[in-house]
Amino acid sequence: MLTTSPTKPIGAPATNPVTNFFRSRLWRRLSRRKSALVGLVVVLFMMSIAVLAPLLAPYDPTAQTWTAVRKAPSMAHWFGTDEAGRDILSRIIWGARASLLAGLTSVGIAMAIGVPLGLAAGFLGGVIDGLISRFTDAMLACPFLILAIALAAFLGPSLTNAMLAIGITAMPLFIRLTRGQVLSIKAEDYVEAASAVGNPRWRIAVWHILPNILPQLMVQATLTIAAAIIAEASMSFLGLGLQPPAPSWGSMLNSAQRFLSNAPWMALWPGLSIFITVLSFNLLGDGLRDALDPRSR
Amino acid sequence: MSTLPHIHQDPSARSVRADNDPSTRVLEVANLRVVFEDETRTVTAVDGVSFSVHKGRTLAIVGESGSGKSVTSLAVMRLLPEHSARISGSVHFDGRQLLDETKSGMRSLRGNRMAMIFQEPMTSLNPSYTVGEQINEVILRHRDISKKEATQRGIDMLKLVRIPSPEARYSQFPHNLSGGMRQRVMIAMALACDPELLIADEPTTALDVTIQAQVLELMRDLQQKTGTAIVLITHDLGVVAESCDDVIVMYAGQVVEQCSVEDLFSFPQHPYTVGLLGSLPRLDEKRDQLVAITGTVPDMANLPSGCRFRARCPFSVAKCAEMPELMEVSAGHLSRCWRTPLQDLVP
Numbered sequence: 318m319l320t321t322s323p324t325k326p327i328g329a330p331a332t333n334p335v336t337n338f339f340r341s342r343l344w345r346r347l348s349r350r351k352s353a354l355v356g357l358v359v360v361l362f363m364m365s366i367a368v369l370a371p372l373l374a375p376y377d378p379t380a381q382t383w384t385a386v387r388k389a390p391s392m393a394h395w396f397g398t399d400e401a402g403r404d405i406l407s408r409i410i411w412g413a414r415a416s417l418l419a420g421l422t423s424v425g426i427a428m429a430i431g432v433p434l435g436l437a438a439g440f441l442g443g444v445i446d447g448l449i450s451r452f453t454d455a456m457l458a459c460p461f462l463i464l465a466i467a468l469a470a471f472l473g474p475s476l477t478n479a480m481l482a483i484g485i486t487a488m489p490l491f492i493r494l495t496r497g498q499v500l501s502i503k504a505e506d507y508v509e510a511a512s513a514v515g516n517p518r519w520r521i522a523v524w525h526i527l528p529n530i531l532p533q534l535m536v537q538a539t540l541t542i543a544a545a546i547i548a549e550a551s552m553s554f555l556g557l558g559l560q561p562p563a564p565s566w567g568s569m570l571n572s573a574q575r576f577l578s579n580a581p582w583m584a585l586w587p588g589l590s591i592f593i594t595v596l597s598f599n600l601l602g603d604g605l606r607d608a609l610d611p612r613s614r
Numbered sequence: 615m616s617t618l619p620h621i622h623q624d625p626s627a628r629s630v631r632a633d634n635d636p637s638t639r640v641l642e643v644a645n646l647r648v649v650f651e652d653e654t655r656t657v658t659a660v661d662g663v664s665f666s667v668h669k670g671r672t673l674a675i676v677g678e679s680g681s682g683k684s685v686t687s688l689a690v691m692r693l694l695p696e697h698s699a700r701i702s703g704s705v706h707f708d709g710r711q712l713l714d715e716t717k718s719g720m721r722s723l724r725g726n727r728m729a730m731i732f733q734e735p736m737t738s739l740n741p742s743y744t745v746g747e748q749i750n751e752v753i754l755r756h757r758d759i760s761k762k763e764a765t766q767r768g769i770d771m772l773k774l775v776r777i778p779s780p781e782a783r784y785s786q787f788p789h790n791l792s793g794g795m796r797q798r799v800m801i802a803m804a805l806a807c808d809p810e811l812l813i814a815d816e817p818t819t820a821l822d823v824t825i826q827a828q829v830l831e832l833m834r835d836l837q838q839k840t841g842t843a844i845v846l847i848t849h850d851l852g853v854v855a856e857s858c859d860d861v862i863v864m865y866a867g868q869v870v871e872q873c874s875v876e877d878l879f880s881f882p883q884h885p886y887t888v889g890l891l892g893s894l895p896r897l898d899e900k901r902d903q904l905v906a907i908t909g910t911v912p913d914m915a916n917l918p919s920g921c922r923f924r925a926r927c928p929f930s931v932a933k934c935a936e937m938p939e940l941m942e943v944s945a946g947h948l949s950r951c952w953r954t955p956l957q958d959l960v961p
Contacts, residue, residue, distance in 0.1 A: 506737040513693060513732075514725030514752045514803065517718075524751075528742035 343532075346608040353604020359597035367413040376404035378411040378564045387580040397582040400572060401562075408564035409586050415565040416594060419480050419549035419558070420542040426484025427491050428538060432527075434488075435495025440503065440522045449492060456489040465548050469557045476549075476559040483548045487541050494537050498530035505529075532609040539602035543595045550591050566591050640810050640843040641690070641728075642666040646703035648682070648689050655915045659685040661867040662703070667811065670837065672844040674854040674875070676890070677864035680911055683847045686864075687813045690845075691730055692720050707811065726756035729804035733816040735797035739788035745772075746784035749803050756807045771802035775832060794825035798832065805836060813845045818853060830857045851894055855879060863887050866912055866922040869940060873947040883949035883956055885927045921951070929953050 338344055347353055366373060376394075382402035390397040396405035438449040456464070468482035502508065503526065511525045512518075552558040553567025561568055566587040573583035648660040660682040667673045675683045688694050689701050692712060705712040707728065712720070724730075732738045740748060749768035754761065765784075772780035775798040788796060797817060804812055814833070818826040834857055837844055846858055854861055854875060861878045863871040863886065871884040882888045889907040909926035912918055918925060920935040927934070933952045940948040943955055 506732055506734050507740040509693070510730075510732055510738045510800075511740070512724070513691060513730040515721040515723070515755055516725075516751075517721060525740055529740070 343608055347604055350604045350607060352600045353608070356597040356600030356602075356604060359593060360601055363413055363594050363597070364417060366410055367417045370410050370414055374404075374407035374410045376407040378403060378407040379562045380404075387576060387583070389580075390582055396586045397580070399569070399583050400576060400580075403562075405569075405583065405586050408569060409566070409590055411564040412566045412569060412587065412590065413594075415476060415553070415559045415563070416546050416549060416591070419476065419483065420546040420598070423480045423483035423487060423545045423549070424538050424541050426481065427487035427541065428534065430485075431488040431491025432495050432534065435492040436499055436522055436527065438492065439496040439499025440518070440526065446496070450496065453489040453492045453496075456486070457493070461486055461544065462548055462551060466552060466555065466557065469552055474557045474560060476563075476565075479549055479552045479558040482552075483545045486548075487545060490537065490541060491534070494533060495530060498533050499526055502526045502529050532605075536602055536606040536609060539598055539605055543598035543602065546591065546595055546598070550587075638669040640667050640669055640707070641845070642704075642706040643686075643690060644704045644706075646686065646689060646705065647701070648685050648694065649700045649702075650698055651700065652698065657914045658917075659867055659914060660689060663862075663864070663867075663869050664703075665862050665869070665872065667843045667845055669810070669843050670841045671859040672834075672837065672846055672857060674858035674861045675845060675847045675864060676849065676851065676854055676861060678849055678911060680866075680914065681864040682867040683864050684815055687730070687815055687845060687847055691724060691728065691813065693724075693730075722756070725752050725804075725809075726807045727809050728811040728813070729807070729809040731797070731800050731804050731812065731814040731817045733819050735793050735800055735820060738800055739796055741788055744785050744787055745791070745799050749784075749799070749806055752803050753806050767806065768802075771806050772799070774805070774836070775799070775802045777802070794821055794829065797821060797825075797829055801829070801832065801836070805840065805842070808840060809842060811845070812842050813847070815847045816849070817846070819848070819850070826853070827856075833857065851890060863890070866917065867914065868922065868950065869948075870923065870950045871948065872940065873949075877944075877947050881944075881947070881955075883943045883947060883954045884923075884951050885929045885953075885956065886923050888956065889926075929956065 347357075380403060382398070385394070385398050385402045387400055388394055388398045388402075394404050394406065396409060399405055399408070434449050438446040465479075465482045465486040468485060469479050472478035472482060499522075508521060508525055511521050516525070549558055550565075550567035550570070553565040554571045556568070556571070558567055559565035561572075569587040570584055570591075573580070573587065576583055643666070644664045646660055646663045647658065650657045650659055663682070663686055665673060665675075675686060677683045685694070689699070690705050690707075690712065692701075692715070694701065701713055703713070707723070710719075712723075715723070739745070743751075746765065746768055749771060750761065750764045753759070753764040753767055757764070757767075759767070769780050769784050772783055777783050777795060777798050783791070783795075783799075788799075791799065797820075801817075817833070818829050821829060830853060833844065836842070846853070848854060858875050860874055861872070862869050863878075863884065865886050871878070871882070871887045873881075873883070877883075878887065879891070882891055886907070889905070892905040893907065895904060907926055912922055912925070920937055921927070921930070924930045924934040929951075931953065936952075938950050938952045940950045941954065943949050
């Protein structure tokens with residue numbers, strides 16, 4: 318009944334994904350926002366520092382030099398040294414690993430549990446929705462950091478447990494966001510059309526609804542990474558995160574507080590690092606939210 | 615534009631009605647009732663609707679908003695939410711009783727042997743996927759063929775619904791397409807698996823008039839080629855005149871008149887149909903003013919006793935306090951009115 322002769326190969330993408338991204342509407346809209354671009358650049362810079370730490374760090378971050386204790390910044394030690402004579406620049410560079418790892422992993426955990434639960438709550442509704450939503454409300458009633466610290470204290474002090482605790486604490490944010498978005502997308506005509514062509518329910522949820530809420534999840538993830546980095550630093554400050562002598566910005570601040578008046582650089586650099594990283598993630602998140610906001614199109 | 619013979623050319627051939635020929639019957643709905651219930655009220659949205667659709671023919675379901683026409687079509691497809699809608703009666707499709715069919719049985723029919731087109735082409739396609747991915751999904755769900763063959767089939771379908779440069783359109787996203795183009799894509803998706811039955815719920819309502827005519831003509835041509843039976847849900851009598859064979863007119867959840875298209879326009883037998891026709895602008899008669907039907911549709915949760923059109927009817931008499939049955943006025947022409955035939959009556 319149907320006869321055609323295709324003139325060119327079909328179905329193959331015209332360009333590779335990287336090129337596609339730089340041509341996409343998201344990129345065009347994001348690149349118009351200077352603050353978001355700055356955020357993106359700093360985030361990428363911090364990430365490359367974390368990845369390349371062994372190559373970039375001028376000294377071993379745990380090597381103690383008792384002849385150079387609490388030295389002010391100099392040509393030999395650009396950021397100075399700490400109370401055990403360790404090079405602060407090297408510790409900052411290695412500390413970026415702990416911070417970013419904690420941010421990314423804990424948000425990964427939060428999304429891996431929260432998004433499926435939110436999808437189930439929003440899509441299935443009824444008793445399942447009631448159970449998941451009440452559980453979410455209960456968790457959100459506790460302050461974020463307090464709950465994370467309580468969980469970490471319960472699990473025992475280590476970076477893995479800190480990430481787990483932050484991830485579980487951030488999970489209800491994703492449950493609630495996913496549920497709300499699913500409820501609004503579920504009412505769209507194309508979801509009804511998808512069931513009118515014989516799709517099973519799980520496929521409608523995963524293939525038809527989930528991709529349409531990814532932008533919102535992406536924004537929430539970026540902003541939550543910032544919160545998770547602060548939470549990790551706070552927990553390391555309290556001794557619940559990465560254990561000494563391994564370098565972490567939070568624990569560096571902790572040891573610096575005893576020498577604030579005579580070695581302020583010990584507190585300055587880790588504080589500045591946390592500030593800049595968190596600010597960059599927030600700028601990027603805000604920029605993404607504006608770029609993805611349908612009202613601003 | 616079309617080289618195909620116009621299907622309305624020969625009224626005498628059309629008047630040989632296929633209603634009683636079971637071999638061409640694709641869908642038979644009998645005494646369909648849909649009741650929506652919640653804590654506070656019970657609404658009978660569809661009340662004892664019966665009709666059948668035949669291969670190669672188009673049945674129009676006409677009625678104003680809230681008359682139950684869309685609910686009827688969703689009930690046939692079993693797309694109503696099961697926890698709130700109670701459906702009774704019978705829906706026979708290909709010898710199967712759809713109301714007893716399992717969920718997976720229904721899924722294998724939907725999109726495959728019975729397809730649906732929705733009113734809003736702008737929102738009926740998923741914005742996250744290309745046109746091709748969405749057509750492919752339907753084909754691969756119901757046909758055991760390779761992705762490459764499905765792609766070829768998809769492009770053939772786009773060609774069939776006369777989308778220019780189908781290969782390019784195939785890899786575009788819905789936001790790259792106009793409304794008329796998207797409705798063509800919806801039709802291509804609906805027809806991709808050669809369904810026996812196509813339910814089109816106000817397929818042209820959201821389109822502008824010139825595109826409407828093109829889409830209707832496209833559907834007519836495709837029906838000639840494939841023999842698909844079509845149920846066309848509409849409130850637009852112009853669309854009915856242009857593209858349908860048989861008509862049922864619905865009012866407040868009931869069928870009030872059932873006949874061929876010719877009879878509907880030449881000998882309307884229900885006062886509601888007469889009112890609908892009277893409210894149409896026409897070129898061949900001078901009308902100073904369009905006649906609106908007075909009053910409003912009754913509240914479905916609180917229906918009056920007797921004939922549901924009684925309060926708005928210029929012909930109503932005391933007997934109308936009793937609910938009339940659908941009565942045969944002439945062969946194949948049914949009307950739910952005590953006062954039919956209406957010819958000699960004056961309101």
